[in-house]
Amino acid sequence: MNIQDQKHLNLQSDKSTGSLSNQDDDVTFIKESSVKNLLNWTDCVDAMESALVAISNTSQKSDSEPFSSQTPRTFTFAGNKGVLLTMPGYASNYTLNSVTGSDKKHSTLSCKLVTSFSGNSQLNPAIPGILGTILLFNSDTGKLKAIVDGTEITAWRTAAVSVVATKYLYCDMNLKNLDGNIVGKELAIVGCGTQGRIHALAMLNYFPNVFIKVKLWNRSLNRAEKLKKELNALFPEIIIVIADSSILCVAGADCVVTATNSSQPLFELKDLKENVHINAIGAGTNHHSELAMDIYQSSSVYIESYIGLETELKGIKEYVNGEVGEIVAGKKFLHKIENSKNVTVFQSMGNAIEDGVMANMIYQKFMKN
Numbered sequence: 001m002n003i004q005d006q007k008h009l010n011l012q013s014d015k016s017t018g019s020l021s022n023q024d025d026d027v028t029f030i031k032e033s034s035v036k037n038l039l040n041w042t043d044c045v046d047a048m049e050s051a052l053v054a055i056s057n058t059s060q061k062s063d064s065e066p067f068s069s070q071t072p073r074t075f076t077f078a079g080n081k082g083v084l085l086t087m088p089g090y091a092s093n094y095t096l097n098s099v100t101g102s103d104k105k106h107s108t109l110s111c112k113l114v115t116s117f118s119g120n121s122q123l124n125p126a127i128p129g130i131l132g133t134i135l136l137f138n139s140d141t142g143k144l145k146a147i148v149d150g151t152e153i154t155a156w157r158t159a160a161v162s163v164v165a166t167k168y169l170y171c172d173m174n175l176k177n178l179d180g181n182i183v184g185k186e187l188a189i190v191g192c193g194t195q196g197r198i199h200a201l202a203m204l205n206y207f208p209n210v211f212i213k214v215k216l217w218n219r220s221l222n223r224a225e226k227l228k229k230e231l232n233a234l235f236p237e238i239i240i241v242i243a244d245s246s247i248l249c250v251a252g253a254d255c256v257v258t259a260t261n262s263s264q265p266l267f268e269l270k271d272l273k274e275n276v277h278i279n280a281i282g283a284g285t286n287h288h289s290e291l292a293m294d295i296y297q298s299s300s301v302y303i304e305s306y307i308g309l310e311t312e313l314k315g316i317k318e319y320v321n322g323e324v325g326e327i328v329a330g331k332k333f334l335h336k337i338e339n340s341k342n343v344t345v346f347q348s349m350g351n352a353i354e355d356g357v358m359a360n361m362i363y364q365k366f367m368k369n
């Protein structure tokens with residue numbers, strides 16, 4: 001057992017006697033390379049399923065139920081170059097089943113500071129446009145306990161949340177009796193930047209045997225070519241093709257990911273086949289600018305959290321059917337729109353609770369090592 005572990009346990013044992021120890025002096029710093037080493041899709045998707053359920057429970061009804069509280073995030077603009085977001089949140093009574101088992105309940109008080117500077121991809125060398133840091137506080141004392149690099153976490157948690165949404169909004173409906181046979185679905189990735197790439201990896205790793213073909217589209221060809229090469233090497237059994245337009249990319253697809261900064265719709269309802277599930281990730285002018293409005297109007301639309309609906313998702317508020325966490329927890333059944341193409345949309349926005357739960361999951365694994 002190392003010293004950090006010992007300190008961690010001191011605090012736990014003091015908690016059991018009802019008094020809080022003040023010995024936990026060190027602030028643990030977890031750098032990007034350590035975060036990367038501790039990430040895998042099973043743990044991330046499992047953690048995000050817990051986070052989404054906690055997000056949907058904003059009033060504490062019992063000591064055992066997952067619960068969360070948060071305020072809308074803030075935006076501080078640095079001229080027209082970029083923006084700093086602050087994302088505070090508290091989640092309690094949630095589990096990290098695949099890391100600490102189903103008996104251990106976690107509470108996390110956190111704040112992610114994240115910048116978005118779209119010009120970073122033009123730098124030489126380029127750096128990610130979205131850079132984050134997550135502060136983890138002791139949720140009994142409020143004392144800072146860890147600073148966790150949040151850049152890779154932001155990428156992975158966004159894709160892991162889309163996996164949960166796909167599992168509950170699409171796969172549960174269409175792929176119920178998965179028996180290990182190849183299912184033969186098509187995945188479309190519209191935008192091959194950081195998010196497009198990580199979503200392709202998440203979908204193909206988490207749903208093996210589901211997709212036989214992946215279509216890629218990117219505004220500039222070189223990024224699509226780079227991702228095609230990477231996916232060919234990792235998944236030689238899957239057909240990977242580059243589409244000439246975003247419309248051709250989604251034509252015939254069963255599951256679509258949009259991850260661009262586009263402020264114009266990239267396709268319309270008529271471009272989609274029936275029963276498609278869309279994970280809409282990108283934020284151009286706003287978080288719902290990648291999809292044409294007729295898609296929202298005639299689809300079952302789910303979001304992460306009602307918090308932010310008034311601010312960041314105001315334009316589609318009337319079409320939102322619920323939170324993904326409500327479906328995961330069985331509080332709501334999937335809404336069906338009569339006489340429609342049966343399209344489901346997960347409108348992603350990013351949420352502070354997801355970041356806090358992910359940072360805590362990494363912290364738990366880091367302290368164990």
Ligand SMILES: NC(=O)C1=CN([C@@H]2O[C@H](COP(=O)(O)OP(=O)(O)OC[C@H]3O[C@@H](n4cnc5c(N)ncnc54)[C@H](OP(=O)(O)O)[C@@H]3O)[C@@H](O)[C@H]2O)C=CC1
Nearest residue numbers: 191192193194195219220259260261262282283348349350
């Ligand atoms: N929902 C959430 O939780 C999160 C959302 N995001 C959002 O996702 C989007 C992608 O982020 P990320 O992958 O990190 O960013 P990257 O900079 O890595 O990628 C941006 C992508 O958008 C494309 N793009 C930019 N402008 C346009 C346009 N006008 N039309 C079509 N494509 C365009 C780029 O194409 P090209 O290569 O040609 O420049 C590139 O494929 C951003 O809008 C970001 O804000 C990010 C993190 C979390």
Ligand SMILES: O=C(O)C1=NCCCC1
Nearest residue numbers: 114116154283349350351
């Ligand atoms: O949730 C996040 O983190 C982000 N969302 C929108 C773009 C910046 C990062």
